[in-house]
Amino acid sequence: xxxxxxxxxxxxxxxxxxxxxxxxxxxxxxxxxxxxxxxxxxxxxxxxxxxxxxxxxxxxxxxxxxxxxxxxxxxxxxxxxxxxxxxxxxxxxxxxxxxxx
Numbered sequence: 001x002x003x004x005x006x007x008x009x010x011x012x013x014x015x016x017x018x019x020x021x022x023x024x025x026x027x028x029x030x031x032x033x034x035x036x037x038x039x040x041x042x043x044x045x046x047x048x049x050x051x052x053x054x055x056x057x058x059x060x061x062x063x064x065x066x067x068x069x070x071x072x073x074x075x076x077x078x079x080x081x082x083x084x085x086x087x088x089x090x091x092x093x094x095x096x097x098x099x100x101x
Contacts, residue, residue, distance in 0.1 A: 038073045040066050043082060056096070060089045 042049035043066055054062065063086040067079060074082065 038069065039078075043085065044078055056089060056093050060086065060093065063089060 040062065043062060063082055066074070067082050067086065070079070
């Protein structure tokens with residue numbers, strides 16, 4: 001029983017910390033460098049944001065635009081991630097338009 005209570009306490013604490021960090025990021029309370037405001041966070045974390053719905057072509061265009069910002073905005077790791085997403089989006093577009101690989 002003690003183990004269950006302890007596990008529940010840890011899960012609750014981790015959940016609350018996650019919620020607080022998300023709320024802080026949404027309200028701009030985080031300590032982030034100035035250039036991070038130019039980053040497209042929806043593309044970086046490879047998720048769809050609730051207020052941003054793009055067609056596949058629009059996503060490809062956004063990825064091109066973000067990659068062109070280069071190291072002045074993104075780290076090398078982030079650029080690699082964006083390039084990987086771009087490659088995947090282009091592959092998907094080719095499959096959809098040509099009907100196969």
